[in-house]
Amino acid sequence: MIIHHPLLGPRDAQEFVYLGDASLIDRPDWQAEDAAGAFHDYLYLRDNPAGLHRELWFHEQGDRSWLVVTRDTTTHEITSVELARDVARARGRSR
Template sequence: MIINHPLLGTRDSAEFVYKGDVSLIHRPDWQAEDAQAQFIDYGYLRDNPAGLHRELWFHEEGDQSWLVVTRDTTTHEITKVELARDVALAKERAK
């Protein structure tokens, strides 16, 4: 599988480590009244979709960047690759 890194160009997926669903970017508020329940959900509950899925990938063998990869889990076709910091910042700005 080839990942088109936004800064470095095309790279083999062997350079990266899959880290999970993109929702992991946004950690629960540790001070919330239901923080324990939120962290249990955050740490243990995962979707296992068939089809398009947004995932976190870490460029371990390269520049140590975090990416959000939109990938079809049935075909492994990658349709979009973004820097995770840009995705996180965009969500913060939208609040």
């Protein structure tokens, strides 16, 4: 597979390490009432779509950016690649 890195252009997927669902960015608040339940869901519950899937890839043999790659699991077509840091900020993650 080829992943179009937002900064570095097309790169072979062999340069990357796969982590999984991009929802891992949405780490729950440890002080919330239901923190234990929220962490359980965060860690153990995943959608397994046949189709578009947003997922985290790490450019280990590259610039060490974490990327959010949107990939169709049925065709491997990649429709968007974003820097995970930008995605995280857009989802309200900060300090």
